[in-house]
Amino acid sequence: MVSNITTSTRSVLPADAIWFPAPRTVTVCRETAPPPDAGEVQVAAIASLISHGTERLVYRGEVDPTLPLDLPTLRGSFAFPIKYGYAIAGRIIDVGPGVDDLRIGDAVAALHPHQSIFTIPAALVKRLPANLDPALGGFYANVETALTICHDAAPRLGETVIVFGQGVIGLLVTQLLQLAGVHVIAVDPDPQRRELAARFGATALAQPDPAVIADLTDKRGADIAIEVSGAPTALQQAIEAVTVEGLVIVASWYGQKPVTLTLGGHFHRGRVRVRSSQVGRLAPETLPRWDYTRRTATVMRLLPRLHLAELVSHRFPLEQAPAAYALLDAGTTGLVQVMISYR
Numbered sequence: 001m002v003s004n005i006t007t008s009t010r011s012v013l014p015a016d017a018i019w020f021p022a023p024r025t026v027t028v029c030r031e032t033a034p035p036p037d038a039g040e041v042q043v044a045a046i047a048s049l050i051s052h053g054t055e056r057l058v059y060r061g062e063v064d065p066t067l068p069l070d071l072p073t074l075r076g077s078f079a080f081p082i083k084y085g086y087a088i089a090g091r092i093i094d095v096g097p098g099v100d101d102l103r104i105g106d107a108v109a110a111l112h113p114h115q116s117i118f119t120i121p122a123a124l125v126k127r128l129p130a131n132l133d134p135a136l137g138g139f140y141a142n143v144e145t146a147l148t149i150c151h152d153a154a155p156r157l158g159e160t161v162i163v164f165g166q167g168v169i170g171l172l173v174t175q176l177l178q179l180a181g182v183h184v185i186a187v188d189p190d191p192q193r194r195e196l197a198a199r200f201g202a203t204a205l206a207q208p209d210p211a212v213i214a215d216l217t218d219k220r221g222a223d224i225a226i227e228v229s230g231a232p233t234a235l236q237q238a239i240e241a242v243t244v245e246g247l248v249i250v251a252s253w254y255g256q257k258p259v260t261l262t263l264g265g266h267f268h269r270g271r272v273r274v275r276s277s278q279v280g281r282l283a284p285e286t287l288p289r290w291d292y293t294r295r296t297a298t299v300m301r302l303l304p305r306l307h308l309a310e311l312v313s314h315r316f317p318l319e320q321a322p323a324a325y326a327l328l329d330a331g332t333t334g335l336v337q338v339m340i341s342y343r
Contacts, residue, residue, distance in 0.1 A: 012034050013032065013042070013117050014031075015031045016031070017029055017115035018114040019076070020076075020083075020084065022081070023080065024329065028321055031115070034119050035094060036094050037119075038097045040099070041120060041125060042093050042117065042118070043112075043119075044093045044342075045090040046342060047135040047339050048088035048114045049142070049168075050339075052335070056328055058082060062255040065078045083113045086113070087140070087142065088115070089107065091105060092105065093117070096122075102127060106128075108137070109128055110124055111124055111141060129303060136308045138339075143299045145172075146172035147302070149249060150176045150177060151290070152275060153226055153247065155177065158181065160182070160183045160223050161224045162186075162222040163225075165227070165229025167230075171193070172311075173228060174186050174202050175306050184201065186198075186202040186205070187204075187205050190335075192333065196310060221242050224248075224249065225238035225246065226238075227250050227251060228251040230254070232259040236262060239272055249277050253278075313337055315341055316338065316340055317343065318340055
């Protein structure tokens with residue numbers, strides 16, 4: 001159990017990591033984790049989360065192979081092979097010189113691929129709250145994304161937001177909007193995801209029926225729509241679901257999937273605005289009041305308040321990673337969050 005480690009290992013340690021050597025192919029490769037250099041820490045993983053949006057696109061080979069990697073911890077390229085992932089939690093087992101704010105034994109989250117032990121710059125890990133189960137620390141990245149989406153949407157108290165897609169990010173957005181006093185309409189064809197959304201306080205629909213949405217919004221339509229399903233067809237539905245002068249937030253990354261829109265009707269006459277949300281940037285309206293440090297601190301305060309354990313629908317040990325991705329690829333009913341556990 002790494003939770004009891006209190007002294008430095010100061011050695012090169014064997015590590016197992018998930019790689020995609022080709023589309024829809026997963027291998028667990030033996031690597032090494034060097035002792036931390038100045039400004040680095042060494043972490044033993046407890047659990048990591050598979051992204052059902054971005055990571056599934058990478059796994060399927062549906063990302064532009066020339067696109068540059070956007071995290072320093074990733075390895076390879078989108079042309080394959082690639083080591084991908086960015087939601088992992090563990091405990092620090094070694095600390096390099098010059099790291100004063102982290103200690104051996106601290107539970108942390110990191111933007112790092114799925115790997116049993118890894119060495120990483122201390123600036124890329126975040127200490128987790130003491131009142132949070134460390135195995136759930138990988139949700140840090142997802143909550144950060146969900147918070148950014150909510151900041152980009154910026155709903156007012158009492159407004160109605162329709163959220164397309166109740167995967168992990170969608171369910172986290174639903175929870176955050178509920179905390180902000182917003183009426184949420186959650187759309188997802190999966191009955192188990194809808195059950196979770198309803199449990200979190202949303203009005204859950206299988207399809208965005210215009211008549212039902214009209215009844216729920218006093219004939220206005222939703223003030224804001226958030227498209228986080230990853231389905232290109234949902235973007236047109238989101239445009240049609242908002243009221244005049246409504247806002248559509250596109251939080252999905254479609255990769256190379258084409259998106260076809262009809263913009264000659266409600267979009268044009270209703271002056272509907274469409275805006276992208278991406279976690280790499282802050283909502284410009286929040287500047288200079290908000291910076292990345294404030295966002296991180298807010299995420300850490302939110303993590304213990306959110307329903308996270310309920311989102312984990314499937315757990316796999318690291319050695320069964322191929323089965324985990326096959327399940328994700330199949331889109332099994334009831335699939336929400338797939339977790340990889342490390343012994």
